[in-house]
Amino acid sequence: MESEFKQLNKKAIGCMRLSSGIGTIIFLLFCSIPKVIVYFLDKSLPTWTDFAYVIVISISVVWVIVAPIIRYKRYKYYIDDERLIVVEGLWFITKDLAPIERVHQIAITRGPIDRIYGLSKVIATTAGGNIVIRFLENHIAEEIAENLGIKIGTIVKDQKQRGDEDARS
Structure with missing residues (x-):
């Protein structure tokens, strides 16, 4: 992996x-x-x-x-159909992990220093907190946010269909 x-x-x-x-x-x-x-x-x-x-x-x-x-x-990130992982740190290395199905909001932010370098942050919000992928090129941040939005939409749609099927049974 x-x-x-x-x-x-x-x-x-x-x-x-x-x-x-x-x-x-x-x-x-x-x-x-x-x-x-x-x-x-x-x-x-x-x-x-x-x-x-x-x-x-x-x-x-x-x-x-x-x-x-x-x-x-040390900074790296990983996104697949099931999870989002960010590993970062200088003195202490942290590994943030969130299942995609737990993400309920995606945001892209660009601070003043980020804008100078053409970079963005993608913030995935879950009930347990935020996972932030920092220092992304703007177009990559847009792609990640769009792909996460599609994945989340698909998961929500599948869960709703399962709920409707369970209600009919």
């Missing part, structure tokens, strides 16, 4: 990297607040804080470069 899983397009790495970069910039801005406050108070921090700040920046840069590659290599 491992070969049946689908990988993402390489554009996903750029999207992940930009998301990580924005988060890292926000994090570094918060880390800079004490330095800015001390500067305006005309005081000085111990020299070890400069060293610590350089280490934090270095780790952040490595994070933005390496984390998206690891996430990309």
Whole structure:
């Protein structure tokens, strides 16, 4: 079954990297607040804080470069007539699985970073929560959503026919 899983397009790495970069910039801005406050108070921090700040920046840069590659290599999804599976993670790998018959809503979303890279998310909603397939090219997301909608419609129609037959018996 491992070969049946689908990988993402390489554009996903750029999207992940930009998301990580924005988060890292926000994090570094918060880390800079004490330095800015001390500067305006005309005081000085111990020299070890400069060293610590350089280490934090270095780790952040490595994070933005390496984390998206690891996430990309671990991310995969699988859809057949019976189930939807998404495997992803950086530190902890999660495997989300939902039977197709339990899916009752399909949505496609595109955030601002997704739109820059021409990517989308397909969100399959079940009673137990959502399964999200991220970083899909727009046309693939549309195909997946359409195919899932058809599969769900077929399942609902079959269940309704069985219910009607049981009622007649």
